[in-house]
Amino acid sequence: MISSSSFVIDQLKILLVGDSATGKYCYVKRLTHNVFSNDTRKNEEYDIISTKIKLDEHTEIPIQIINISGSQCGKTKIKTYINNIDGYIIMFDVTRAETYDNIMMWKKFINSVKQTNNLPCLLLANKCDLEEDQGLNSVMASMDNYCQAIGFCGYYKISNIDNINIEESIRTLINEITQHRNSVTTSSPSISISQTRTLSVEERKKEYTLKILVIGERGTGKTAMIQRYVNNSFSGIYRSTIGTDIALKKIQYNDHITVNLHIWDISGEERFGGMTHLFYKNAAGCLIVFDVSKPLTLISGAVKWKVDFDNKLNIDDHNPVPCLLIGNKCDLVKEGVVANEAQMTEFCHNHKFNHLYETSAKENINIGESILFLVEEIMKNIDTMKGVRRRLSEIIEIKEQASPKIQKSNCCHS
Structure with missing residues (x-):
């Protein structure tokens, strides 16, 4: 007070x-x-x-x-x-x-x-x-x-x-x-009071805050993935997300860059509610999740989520928001097209996903790897992305910049 x-x-x-x-x-x-x-x-x-x-x-x-x-x-x-x-x-x-x-x-x-x-x-x-x-x-x-x-x-x-x-x-x-x-x-007026020289921009600590979406049909394991990544825990009890939950995770990207991830867990029902445009705003990256044991969550689920995502957020073909396709529950038996690697690679390419990962929240397979890959994709163009909060050396703010036109990245990687 x-x-x-x-x-x-x-x-x-x-x-x-x-x-x-x-x-x-x-x-x-x-x-x-x-x-x-x-x-x-x-x-x-x-x-x-x-x-x-x-x-x-x-x-x-x-x-x-x-x-x-x-x-x-x-x-x-x-x-x-x-x-x-x-x-x-x-x-x-x-x-x-x-x-x-x-x-x-x-x-x-x-x-x-x-x-x-x-x-x-x-x-x-x-x-x-x-x-x-x-x-x-x-x-x-x-x-x-x-x-x-x-x-x-x-x-x-x-x-x-x-x-x-x-x-x-x-x-x-x-x-x-x-x-x-x-x-x-x-606070100190200078970032180099205790030093004999002024640090260059490249040497100063940078901190970014990134909004990551996790979307897909209900029951595909989105919440379990997030809990595994944030808390390294897994619960076999299914709980349907109502609306959206937000989980926070801070990672040390390298010696000079800290990344605060705000991971938005969006209910599988929201695609039908007309409110997704509110949740998509200012997203820096996206994971679209399907269940490898239920092909419909890919064919009629992930596809529709990607269309919804592209229509409401990825409106600039020259600066698309990175989006990964996540085949969750890979500890279960794959069914249908999901079991065909060539078809899945083609599917990923046709729908403009940056990459395909098979994951298991239960067995902790590729959870951290997939999110790290997404962060790396985001960081390639971090200084031109809109909606990203940036801090330099704790006290220096970097203004948002208009997004220049860049070549579209390749869709998939083997």
Whole structure:
């Protein structure tokens, strides 16, 4: 908690964004006057409101809230306000799935203006007093993991009308901003203070955060694969994934590069739910899993998942997202086309998979090898990939770059 006796803090500038009619204006009214307003007016561009937030009996923090109209995302006019902020809030409406769909659009816009993805930011799911959009049911179940993966410092379900988590949310953001300021102030201004020379870019430590999708029909062993890779464990008890789960794994790629893997385990039912485009966003790589003992999970399963993946993410033929075909449960007897190596190689080539691996979560066969190969494919073009979070020497941010046109890689390897 912030202590008033430790330092005097100047006014914090907090940006409030989100689609139109998500409740931003009512949120501000709750904060400033502790009332609920039925006013549904829309900002033309922005409102600026100053107030003080009481953290405890002795501490009040002055803040300025810049409430941006939902129509202003990407507009040049508001970039001046974004440049000066200390943190921001993105709000969506739990009764309208399309407002969730635009979270990353707002986040990317702010990061591009600030030229950093390290700014304290909070995600608010408003109107929790109402019934959620059915399209968001699976998303809401794993929201904490989603926020951690995307880079939000916190997440709250709020209700302006019932005054749920209004003050709690803003206090959380204020504390995050203060901690961020302290870390910037106390951190070393140079990465080479204890050294006699400045390190070159090539010598500095790099850290990347990669989003990896694991998709395929239900019952193919996706969750078991992830558990084997992350925890080196296997459970013979089948548990159907609801919506999506996210597992985290940090690997030391080489002496200079650390990779944080955010592995998204997507339910086999999601291809029929129309929400996959939300899960696919910013993916750096993909594993499409089938069961070698059940050819239909390949022929009518993996094929359809690959089409869905290509249609919603791999829209640029010159810079495709690496995708591996995984034949899981290779400890069982192969059936049909799966048993024919030549046909499988041709299948992999025709559907533009980077590689085919046969794996077994039960026997721990090729689990680590397949994911390492995928990471290696990603790292070939890491500095031109979109949606990849990068850090250099812990304190230096590398901006996203536009993807140049490159030759398409070969599909399969024997």
